Amino acid sequence: MSRNRVTVVISQAQGKNPVRRGLEESLAAALLMEPGVELSIVPHLYDLEPGHTGRLFLESVAGDMIVIGWFYPRAGFWLLDRMGVKGREGSSPMHPVAEDDGESDEGDEKPEKMSPIGATGTIPDRQITLLDLRAKPGHEAYVEEVRRIIGEARARQEAARASRPAALVELGLPKPAPVPDPSALAAPPAARRWYPVIDYSRCTNCMQCLDFCLFGVYGVDGGERILVESQDNCKKGCPACSRVCPEQAIMFPEYKTPAIAGAPVGAVSGLKIDLSKLFGGGDPMATAARERDRELEKDGRQAVGPTVGMAPRRATRATTPPDELDGLVDALDKLDI
Numbered sequence: 001m002s003r004n005r006v007t008v009v010i011s012q013a014q015g016k017n018p019v020r021r022g023l024e025e026s027l028a029a030a031l032l033m034e035p036g037v038e039l040s041i042v043p044h045l046y047d048l049e050p051g052h053t054g055r056l057f058l059e060s061v062a063g064d065m066i067v068i069g070w071f072y073p074r075a076g077f078w079l080l081d082r083m084g085v086k087g088r089e090g091s092s093p094m095h096p097v098a099e100d101d102g103e104s105d106e107g108d109e110k111p112e113k114m115s116p117i118g119a120t121g122t123i124p125d126r127q128i129t130l131l132d133l134r135a136k137p138g139h140e141a142y143v144e145e146v147r148r149i150i151g152e153a154r155a156r157q158e159a160a161r162a163s164r165p166a167a168l169v170e171l172g173l174p175k176p177a178p179v180p181d182p183s184a185l186a187a188p189p190a191a192r193r194w195y196p197v198i199d200y201s202r203c204t205n206c207m208q209c210l211d212f213c214l215f216g217v218y219g220v221d222g223g224e225r226i227l228v229e230s231q232d233n234c235k236k237g238c239p240a241c242s243r244v245c246p247e248q249a250i251m252f253p254e255y256k257t258p259a260i261a262g263a264p265v266g267a268v269s270g271l272k273i274d275l276s277k278l279f280g281g282g283d284p285m286a287t288a289a290r291e292r293d294r295e296l297e298k299d300g301r302q303a304v305g306p307t308v309g310m311a312p313r314r315a316t317r318a319t320t321p322p323d324e325l326d327g328l329v330d331a332l333d334k335l336d337i
């Protein structure tokens with residue numbers, strides 16, 4: 001790949017929703033005509049197992065990358081990190097980063113704040129920007145945003161060139177590439193999966209998820225850092241441990257509740273303030289315990305209730321935004337609007 005081109009990856013939706021497929025296809029067709037774009041299409045990032053050709057492709061990209069898919073950018077970024085596809089997260093005006101408004105901890109006896117672990121390993125000097133395909137209805141806005149990001153990347157390259165010795169300067173504009181058939185760019189499909197994704201920019205390594213999960217999903221690495229070790233042990237559709245995490249660092253990108261799926265916390269808190277009063281909310285710890293008990297019983301094991309693997313502080317914790325929003329979304333679902 002020419003260093004003047006930026007890799008753009010469309011990560012397809014799970015399932016075969018025709019509206020989603022239609023947007024993916026119109027976007028692919030438009031991006032194929034864009035100068036400076038190296039386009040690829042892979043299944044949903046969440047479903048890419050080690051060795052899948054889509055994953056191997058992502059692992060092989062060395063430069064800047066734009067990944068466009070049906071997930072919150074935070075979830076997509078940490079999904080890529082889990083695959084070893086690392087870089088600096090690029091921002092986009094399509095997804096303004098919400099500030100944590102501090103509401104979620106109101107009345108909560110939070111222990112002294114621990115520092116997040118942060119991403120580990122070498123972070124290459126390249127930018128990865130995630131765009132959520134649910135943000136806009138048509139492909140045009142994404143094409144515009146891709147152009148803007150590429151323009152910024154070129155400006156950075158130019159600045160770097162200007163500061164380098166002449167012998168190292170790379171010359172040349174993007175070479176026009178032949179327009180390939182979009183279907184030839186797509187990696188084969190992948191089976192659906194379900195597992196937690198950790199946002200290490202929030203995780204403080206408190207190990208509450210490890211204590212809480214009784215299905216052997218979590219473990220620790222050689223540096224005693226929490227990790228999702230046996231992801232396929234996770235129970236499909238269950239998000240229990242995301243409610244237990246005090247930092248809201250555990251995401252299930254396909255879960256219906258935005259806070260659990262990786263939405264910026266501030267935005268979710270903002271939504272909560274008005275609407276949770278209308279619908280009320282339960283205790284997230286009680287909900288998590290119920291969800292875990294349900295999965296234990298499905299496995300023929302005995303329910304353990306809210307005492308096992310829950311820190312005492314958390315067992316009495318007041319309602320937090322994810323749970324209130326769960327109540328809201330469930331109530332909205334029942335209204336069928």
Ligand code: SF4
Nearest residue numbers: 203204206207209245
């Ligand atoms: S509960 Fe949350 S903060 Fe604690 S180790 Fe697990 S992911 Fe990290």
Ligand code: SF4
Nearest residue numbers: 213217234235238241
């Ligand atoms: S959702 Fe349930 S099974 Fe999956 S990791 Fe969390 S606690 Fe364990």
